[in-house]
Amino acid sequence: MSHISDGDLDAWGYYEGEANPSTLHPSLGSINYSKWVEGKILTEGNDRLVENTLGLVGEAGEVAEKIKKLIRDNSRFTPDDIAKELGDVVFYSAALGNIFGHTLESIIKLNMDKLDGREARGTLKGSGDDR
Numbered sequence: 001m002s003h004i005s006d007g008d009l010d011a012w013g014y015y016e017g018e019a020n021p022s023t024l025h026p027s028l029g030s031i032n033y034s035k036w037v038e039g040k041i042l043t044e045g046n047d048r049l050v051e052n053t054l055g056l057v058g059e060a061g062e063v064a065e066k067i068k069k070l071i072r073d074n075s076r077f078t079p080d081d082i083a084k085e086l087g088d089v090v091f092y093s094a095a096l097g098n099i100f101g102h103t104l105e106s107i108i109k110l111n112m113d114k115l116d117g118r119e120a121r122g123t124l125k126g127s128g129d130d131r
């Protein structure tokens with residue numbers, strides 16, 4: 001049974017990022033990261049939603065694993081080692097965002113607006129999504 005229909009994808013604006021060139025960093029030039037990510041995705045529909053969600057959680061786990069082994073085993077890693085794992089987290093964040101009609105850039109903008117708003121309201125600490 002599929003949990004995602006074509007209607008869902010249409011309603012979510014499945015991958016509308018083509019007109020949004022990256023503004024993340026000047027070195028990225030006109031690279032549209034969300035579109036680039038889309039070119040690497042091998043699954044579709046419900047399989048994709050599950051794969052991308054598990055991918056995000058798995059890669060976040062790989063970041064945590066490096067920190068765990070640093071503390072437990074004094075296992076060292078380079079800044080590039082952790083950056084590669086963080087990049088995997090970013091990849092799956094963009095992949096999931098694409099499903100819901102968001103680009104990585106729009107996700108970053110929403111996050112910045114949310115945290116700036118919390119800072120302005122003095123609610124950076126605390127809990128709850130809408131504070």
Ligand SMILES: [Mg+2]
Pocket residue numbers: 059062084085088
């Ligand atoms: Mg990884």
